[in-house]
Amino acid sequence: MKILIVAATRAELSGLCGYFTLPEEDFIQTAAFDLLITGVGMTATAFALGKYLSESYNLVLNLGIAGCYEWKYPLGSLLNVTHDTFSELGAEDRDEFLTIDALGFGKSSYTAGNEPGTAHFSLLPRVSGITVNKVHGNKSSIKAIEKRLHPVTESMEGAAVFYCCEQLGIPCVQVRAISNYVEERNRELWKIGLAVKNLNEWAIEFLTNR
Ligand SMILES: O=C(O)c1cccc(C(=O)CC[C@H]2O[C@@H](n3cnc4c(=O)[nH]cnc43)[C@H](O)[C@@H]2O)c1
Numbered sequence: 001m002k003i004l005i006v007a008a009t010r011a012e013l014s015g016l017c018g019y020f021t022l023p024e025e026d027f028i029q030t031a032a033f034d035l036l037i038t039g040v041g042m043t044a045t046a047f048a049l050g051k052y053l054s055e056s057y058n059l060v061l062n063l064g065i066a067g068c069y070e071w072k073y074p075l076g077s078l079l080n081v082t083h084d085t086f087s088e089l090g091a092e093d094r095d096e097f098l099t100i101d102a103l104g105f106g107k108s109s110y111t112a113g114n115e116p117g118t119a120h121f122s123l124l125p126r127v128s129g130i131t132v133n134k135v136h137g138n139k140s141s142i143k144a145i146e147k148r149l150h151p152v153t154e155s156m157e158g159a160a161v162f163y164c165c166e167q168l169g170i171p172c173v174q175v176r177a178i179s180n181y182v183e184e185r186n187r188e189l190w191k192i193g194l195a196v197k198n199l200n201e202w203a204i205e206f207l208t209n210r
Contacts, residue, residue, distance in 0.1 A: 001058045001116075001210075003033040005203070006049065008040045008157050012064050015200025016207075027052055032207060042086070042131060042160035049164040059116065059171050062161040063203055065195045066129065066176035067136070067154040069146060073125070073178055076194040078202055079152065080124035081174040084159040085109040087130035087149055097148060110162030113171025120206040121173060129153035129176070131160060137185030154182050175202065 007013045010024070013035070022028050026037040026048070034057075038048035053060070066079070073079065086108045090099045100106045115121040130151040136142050145151065158174050165172035177195035 002056055003059045003061055003207075004053065004057045005033055005035045006038060006045070006060055006062045006157075006161055007035075007064050008038055008045065009064075010037050012196055013037075013200060013203070014196060016203050019200075019204050020207075038157065041133065041156045045157040045160040046164060049161065053164055053168060053170070055168055055170065057170055059113075059173065060161065060165050061203075061206075062158060062172060062174040063199060064155060064157065064176055065179035065192060065199065066158075067180050067182040068152065068178040069142075069154065069182050070127075070152050071181060073152075075178055075180065075191040076198045077178045078124050078198055079176050079178065080112075080115070080121055080126045081129040081153050081155075081158055081176055082112045082126045083109060083128040084155075084162050084174065085128070085130050085149060085151070086159045086163075087132055087145060087151070088134070108159075110159050110166060112162065112173050113165065115171070115173045116210060118206070118210060120202070120210070121175075124175065127152035129155060129158050129174075131155055131158045135185075136182050139184055142182055153178070175199070177202075 028035045038045040099108045177199035179192045179195035180190040
């Protein structure tokens with residue numbers, strides 16, 4: 001099976017890059033998998049995937065850290081994000097939000113493809129996420145998005161990766177490690193190191209024992 005691993009930043013996959021001694025490049029091909037570092041955000045992600053995604057891949061694995069709306073998941077937890085929504089794509093109509101679907105211009109929600117039938121994936125909680133340009137960090141906007149979409153995770157790329165994979169009919173799985181809760185912004189509370197460590201240990205275990 002040919003796998004493309006997609007991440008926004010190399011820092012999020014530092015352990016994996018070190019373990020497999022990968023060169024400092026944004027697109028790396030190895031015998032076991034290919035790796036694409038896209039840059040942060042959905043535009044950079046779509047551009048990078050437009051350049052490198054092809055039907056030769058059997059699976060795309062989107063890895064990264066994420067914010068979390070549910071405090072029952074400890075920081076550092078790994079989650080399998082099976083649904084992801086472009087939550088800002090649409091129009092404001094006074095106090096209402098009209099999705100791109102309601103406007104008749106497209107689709108805002110995307111679903112993961114069939115995951116490999118290993119415990120690596122089935123043991124992770126399956127959750128829904130949103131993909132944003134602007135990280136939530138304000139009480140009233142957090143309340144509004146929770147009421148409208150009930151997300152569990154928030155990233156800046158997930159739905160864009162699902163979108164690109166759906167265009168080519170390639171199964172895609174998104175695994176995110178929780179680095180922070182979505183709350184009033186306080187960067188000191190983020191546990192990026194722990195999230196990156198757990199994500200990389202999981203990814204190395206999957207890639208070496210699949
Ligand atoms: O310092 C910041 O404000 C900041 C905001 C978002 C992400 C970062 C990163 O260092 C990593 C980039 C990566 O992280 C994902 N991420 C992590 N937490 C969140 C969140 O609460 N909301 C949205 N995205 C998040 C995201 O996918 C970025 O690509 C620093």
